[in-house]
Amino acid sequence: MLKNLGQRIRQLRKNRGVTLVEMAQKTGVAQATLSRIETGTMTGTLESHEKIAEVLGIGLAELYSGVDRRYEEIAHLPTEDRRVTHHTNQFQIELLTQESSKKKITPILITIQGESRIPMENLERGVEKFFFVLEGEVKVLLDAKTYTLKENETLYFDASLPHQISNDSKSRARILAAVSPSRF
Structure with missing residues (x-):
């Protein structure tokens, strides 16, 4: 899972003054799905990432820059x-x-x-x-x-x-x- 991808998308979206409703309309991705991506409940698909990046006016590489690609959590349980x-x-x-x-x-x-x-x-x-x-x-x-x-x-x-x-x-x-x- 791409750690902190949702936080990055939310930050970029807000910096550009795009609301969640507008993002949903422009990407064709359901508002609930976008919200889940931003909160980290789900990561979304590559296709949804491409649409999000396009609306934000950036490429995928820039969208993923600074995103931790390691698993969010390594769970050790004694x-x-x-x-x-x-x-x-x-x-x-x-x-x-x-x-x-x-x-x-x-x-x-x-x-x-x-x-x-x-x-x-x-x-x-x-x-x-x-x-x-x-x-x-x-x-x-x-x-x-x-x-x-x-x-x-x-x-x-x-x-x-x-x-x-x-x-x-x-x-x-x-x-x-x-x-x-x-x-x-």
Whole structure:
């Protein structure tokens, strides 16, 4: 992500006396999208950057000058700082990153005790999940079909489909999961 690109666009726009409404009209980019770009909620597309630069009377190179191209944040999370979002006698869900609402992907550690299951869930359209079994064996009921996942096996799926994880063995199972876009 281009760090501080939105701040740069806002500064250049204001310096030229162009309102957000005018920028939207001249670029054909929705005002809400421009606002999100300026606040850093999204970066926009190359095409939108070209249109913005054109309205500002500059080239892309100048628009990008001074913009930090490194990732906005490198997130290191020590074990003791993990946040448990759900905890029952049967399972535990831990977030493996902080401020996950600002992330595109949320990594999660799911621990399921032996002979236990997580309640059925289905999320809104556009949400995807990825599971990697770190320890044990689990069954994932996904839209009326069961997938048995052993250690080091994976499953990637549309999380809007009804799904449930169960651990039929007597030993605990651990799954590294990734949810995109972030849901926590």
